[in-house]
Amino acid sequence: MSDDRLARLRTHGDVPHHVAVIMDGNGRWARERGLPRPLGHREGMKAVRETVEGAVEAGVRVLTLFAFSTENWLRPVQEVSALMGLLQRYARNERDELRRQGVEVHVLGDLERVDPATREAVDSIVAETRGGGALRLNLMISYGGREEIVRAARLLADAVRRGEIDPDRIGPDTFSDLLFTRDVPDPDLLVRTSGEHRISNFLLWQLAYTELHVTPVLWPDFERTDLFEAILDYQRRERRFGRVATS
Ligand code: IPE
Ligand code: IPE
Ligand code: MG
Numbered sequence: 001m002s003d004d005r006l007a008r009l010r011t012h013g014d015v016p017h018h019v020a021v022i023m024d025g026n027g028r029w030a031r032e033r034g035l036p037r038p039l040g041h042r043e044g045m046k047a048v049r050e051t052v053e054g055a056v057e058a059g060v061r062v063l064t065l066f067a068f069s070t071e072n073w074l075r076p077v078q079e080v081s082a083l084m085g086l087l088q089r090y091a092r093n094e095r096d097e098l099r100r101q102g103v104e105v106h107v108l109g110d111l112e113r114v115d116p117a118t119r120e121a122v123d124s125i126v127a128e129t130r131g132g133g134a135l136r137l138n139l140m141i142s143y144g145g146r147e148e149i150v151r152a153a154r155l156l157a158d159a160v161r162r163g164e165i166d167p168d169r170i171g172p173d174t175f176s177d178l179l180f181t182r183d184v185p186d187p188d189l190l191v192r193t194s195g196e197h198r199i200s201n202f203l204l205w206q207l208a209y210t211e212l213h214v215t216p217v218l219w220p221d222f223e224r225t226d227l228f229e230a231i232l233d234y235q236r237r238e239r240r241f242g243r244v245a246t247s
Contacts, residue, residue, distance in 0.1 A: 006057060006058065006228055008232060009228055009231045009235065015059045015060060016211075016231060017060070017188055018060070018061065018063075018189075019064070019187065019231075020191070020202070020203060020206075021051065021065050021191045022192040022200060023048070023065060023066060023222075024192060024194040025195075025217075026041045026044045027040055029220040029221065032218075038086075040220055042086060044219045044220045045086060045089075045090055047219050047222040049094070050224045051063065051222065051227055053101070054225075054228065057224065058227065058228060058231055061135060061136065062136045062184045062185075063137050064138040064140060064184075064203070065140065066140045066200075066202050067087065067139050067141050068087070068140070068141045068142055068143070069140075070142060071200075073113065073142070084114070084115060087121065091121035091122050092124075092125075095125045095128050095129065098125070098129050098132070099128060099132060102134030103135045104130060104132035104133070104135070104136050104137065105126050105139060106139070108141070108181070109142040109143035109180070110147060111141065114142055138184070140202070144201045145199070145203055146201060148179055148180055149179075152178035156170060156174070156175070176205070179205060179206070181206055186209065186210060187207060187210045188210065188211065188234065189211050189213060190203075190211070190213065191215065191227070192212070192213075193218060193219045193222055193226075194217070195214060209242075213230040213233050215230065
């Protein structure tokens with residue numbers, strides 16, 4: 001099954017260069033089983049592994065995973081610490097395997113809010129995987145799209161105040177260059193699991209022309225075949241970017 005979809009997507013059309021994922025549904029997965037929510041998050045780690053491996057197999061070059069949002073800080077403190085603990089575990093346990101696979105990890109977001117132990121673990125996975133050429137993996141932690149835009153606006157205002165930028169020359173590219181994602185093209189495909197049709201403050205600027213794929217699968221149940229299915233769906237789309245179709 002998996003190989004079939006993989007073979008099809010390779011011949012079907014362009015593989016999206018950049019795939020972004022809102023990994024949602026861990027809590028519902030746990031609740032359906034009468035388990036505490038953190039066990040859903042723990043199970044979600046397997047889906048992260050599946051997705052990273054699937055992305056490498058499919059030939060995706062950039063994978064951006066929404067792991068923890070600005071608003072997620074407002075969850076109960078036990079859940080927040082469980083999530084930070086899992087992040088640390090992920091960073092320590094997966095480091096060698098990711099390096100072997102040629103995955104270069106980047107961690108993007110407001111990391112000043114993250115506790116020192118988690119920060120240290122993520123800094124080390126970033127350092128140890130540097131140079132991996134198969135896939136760039138962006139882990140979005142303590143990230144909010146609005147906060148990212150406000151941060152860019154503040155940086156621009158500072159540059160104007162210092163006389164380094166002429167306000168009349170500010171354009172979309174000047175702005176993009178101040179976002180966390182400055183080194184990567186905008187996502188071609190956004191996948192959201194758990195059936196929710198919303199953006200939840202993810203990549204507000206970058207998703208302007210991204211194709212959206214919503215699947216009812218809860219994140220802990222997400223497998224590489226679900227990623228391949230999303231890519232096949234993407235390949236059936238006609239991207240027009242506001243223009244008329246070329247035929
Ligand atoms: C996604 O699962 C993980 C994070 C947001 C960190 P949720 O925890 O949001 O699970 P649901 O949406 O409550 O099912
Ligand atoms: C989005 O999911 C954030 C992450 C996946 C990290 P949420 O579960 O936090 O979003 P809402 O509350 O359903 O909008
Ligand atoms: Mg959720």
